[in-house]
Amino acid sequence: MLSRERPSLxxxxxxxxxxxxxxxAVEIFVADGDTSATVERIAEAAGISSRTxxxxxxxxxxxxxxxxxxxxxxxxxxxxxxxxxxxxVETLVGAWTSDLHDGALTPFERRFLKLMVTTPQYRLRxxxxxxxxxxxxxxxxxxxxxxxxxxxxxxxPAYLLVQATRHVFDHWVSADSAEDITDLLRDGFxxxxxxVEATYRAPAAEGT
Amino acid sequence: MLSRERPSLxxxxxxxxxxxxxxxAVEIFVADGDTSATVERIAEAAGISSRTxxxxxxxxxxxxxxxxxxxxxxxxxxxxxxxxxxxxVETLVGAWTSDLHDGALTPFERRFLKLMVTTPQYRLRxxxxxxxxxxxxxxxxxxxxxxxxxxxxxxxPAYLLVQATRHVFDHWVSADSAEDITDLLRDGFxxxxxxVEATYRAPAAEGT
DNA sequence: CTCATGCCTGTCAGTTTGTGCCATGTCGGC
DNA sequence: GCCGACATGGCACAAACTGACAGGCATGAG
Numbered sequence: 001m002l003s004r005e006r007p008s009l010x011x012x013x014x015x016x017x018x019x020x021x022x023x024x025a026v027e028i029f030v031a032d033g034d035t036s037a038t039v040e041r042i043a044e045a046a047g048i049s050s051r052t053x054x055x056x057x058x059x060x061x062x063x064x065x066x067x068x069x070x071x072x073x074x075x076x077x078x079x080x081x082x083x084x085x086x087x088x089v090e091t092l093v094g095a096w097t098s099d100l101h102d103g104a105l106t107p108f109e110r111r112f113l114k115l116m117v118t119t120p121q122y123r124l125r126x127x128x129x130x131x132x133x134x135x136x137x138x139x140x141x142x143x144x145x146x147x148x149x150x151x152x153x154x155x156x157p158a159y160l161l162v163q164a165t166r167h168v169f170d171h172w173v174s175a176d177s178a179e180d181i182t183d184l185l186r187d188g189f190x191x192x193x194x195x196v197e198a199t200y201r202a203p204a205a206e207g208t
Numbered sequence: 209m210l211s212r213e214r215p216s217l218x219x220x221x222x223x224x225x226x227x228x229x230x231x232x233a234v235e236i237f238v239a240d241g242d243t244s245a246t247v248e249r250i251a252e253a254a255g256i257s258s259r260t261x262x263x264x265x266x267x268x269x270x271x272x273x274x275x276x277x278x279x280x281x282x283x284x285x286x287x288x289x290x291x292x293x294x295x296x297v298e299t300l301v302g303a304w305t306s307d308l309h310d311g312a313l314t315p316f317e318r319r320f321l322k323l324m325v326t327t328p329q330y331r332l333r334x335x336x337x338x339x340x341x342x343x344x345x346x347x348x349x350x351x352x353x354x355x356x357x358x359x360x361x362x363x364x365p366a367y368l369l370v371q372a373t374r375h376v377f378d379h380w381v382s383a384d385s386a387e388d389i390t391d392l393l394r395d396g397f398x399x400x401x402x403x404v405e406a407t408y409r410a411p412a413a414e415g416t
Numbered sequence: 417c418t419c420a421t422g423c424c425t426g427t428c429a430g431t432t433t434g435t436g437c438c439a440t441g442t443c444g445g446c
Numbered sequence: 447g448c449c450g451a452c453a454t455g456g457c458a459c460a461a462a463c464t465g466a467c468a469g470g471c472a473t474g475a476g
Contacts, residue, residue, distance in 0.1 A: 038461065049426050054463065124332045152379050152392060156399060163371040171360050184360060191364060195403020246432065257455050262434060
C-alpha cells in the first residue's frame with residue numbers, strides 16, 4: 001500500500017545503524033590490535049543482540065563495509081563536484097585525498113587501515129567496495145576522455161585507475177604512511193592515463 | 209638431524225593431497241551448482257576426516273587455492289621459457305593462455321570459473337594467488353623494460369598487468385567465454401604497457 | 417481509543433565452522 | 447624389535463551462522 005515512501009526512511013535508519021555497528025567494531029579491533037573480537041562482543045558494544053547483527057551483515061567480516069563505502073561515496077562526490085575542464089590527474093588526486101586531513105591519517109585511522117590491509121578477509125571488503133567504485137569511475141571517465149567501443153574498453157581504464165589507487169594505498173599503509181600520498185597517487189594515475197590516451201587517442205581505434 | 213632432505217618429500221605429498229582435496233571439492237561444487245557443500249562432505253569425498261581437512265586448509269574457502277596456484281605456476285613457467293627478444297605483449301598473451309586448449313574452456317572449467325567469479329569468498333582466493341603472481345611478474349618485467357627507481361614504480365606495472373588480466377577474465381567468464389580471450393588480453397596488456405613506456409621511457413625519469 | 421498491520425528485534429534451539437588435545441598408525445633409522 | 451618424527455583421526459568445545467517463533471512499536475483505519 002504505502003510501500004512507495006517508506007523504504008527510504010526505514011532504509012536510512014538501517015544504514016545508520018549499520019554504520020554505528022561498524023564504528024563500534026573497529027573501535028574494538030583497533031583497541032585489541034587484531035580482528036578476533038567475537039560477534040557477541042561487537043553486538044553488545046553496539047547495544048544490539050548478535051541475532052540482529054546477522055540481520056544486517058550476512059557474515060561477520062561485512063561489518064567494516066559501511067566505513068569503506070563512506071570513503072567511497074566521498075570520492076564519488078568529489079569527482080561529481082570537480083570542474084569539467086580541470087586537469088584530469090589533479091581532479092583524481094583531489095578526489096581520493098578529499099577525506100584526508102592534509103594528506104595525513106589520524107593514529108586511529110592508521111592502525112585501522114593497517115589491520116584491514118594485513119587481514120585478508122577484511123582486505124577483501126575494501127576491494128569489494130573498490131569494485132563498486134569502478135562503475136562510478138567508468139561513468140566519470142566516459143565524459144572526460146574518449147574510450148573504445150568494446151564493452152571491455154569502456155570499463156578497463158576505470159578499473160585500472162581504481163586498482164592503481166589500491167596498490168598505492170597498500171604501499172603507503174605498509175610504509176606507515178611516511179611518504180606523500182599525493183605524489184604517489186599522481187604517479188599511479190599518470191601511468192594508467194598515459195596508456196589509455198596512447199591506446200585510444202593516437203592510433204586508429206578499432207571500436208565503433 | 210635428517211631434517212634437511214625430508215621436507216621436500218613430505219611437503220610434496222602434502223601438496224598432492226591438497227590438490228586432490230581441491231579437485232574433489234570443485235567436483236562437488238560444480239555438480240551442486242553452488243559452493244554450499246559442507247566440509248564434512250568434501251572431506252569424505254577426498255577420503256579424509258574433516259579434522260585433517262582443517263590441517264591442510266585454515267578456512268574452508270582456501271580449498272580452491274591449489275587449483276589457482278597451478279594455473280599461476282603455468283603462467284610463471286611460460287614466462288620463464290619465453291625467448292628474451294620476443295614481442296612483450298605476445299609473450300604475455302601466450303603465457304596467460306598456455307593452459308587453455310586452443311583458447312577455450314571445457315564446460316566443467318566454465319562452470320567452475322563462473323562459480324568462483326560470482327562467489328565473493330572464492331573470488332578472493334583467485335585474487336590472492338594473483339597477488340602472489342605479481343611478485344614473479346615484477347621480476348620478469350625488471351629484465352625486459354626500464355622501470356622507475358622508487359619501490360612503488362618497480363611493482364606498479366606488474367600489478368597493473370595482473371589486474372588487467374583479472375578484469376579481462378572477469379569479463380570473459382561473465383560473457384560465457386563467447387569472445388576471443390587472446391584479443392581481449394592483448395588489448396589489456398597494450399593499454400598498460402603503453403602507459404608504462406610513455407611514463408618511464410620518454411620523459412626524464414625521476415628515479416635513481 | 418482500540419484494533420489490525422507491518423517491520424524490527426530478541427530468545428532459543430540447532431547446524432556448521434574451526435581449534436586444542438590426546439591417542440593411534442606408519443615409516444625410516446638404530 | 448625399539449624409537450622418534452610426523453600425519454591422521456576422534457572427541458570435546460568455542461565461535462559463527464540460521465530458522466522459527468514471539469514481543470515491541472510504530473502507523474493508519476474504524
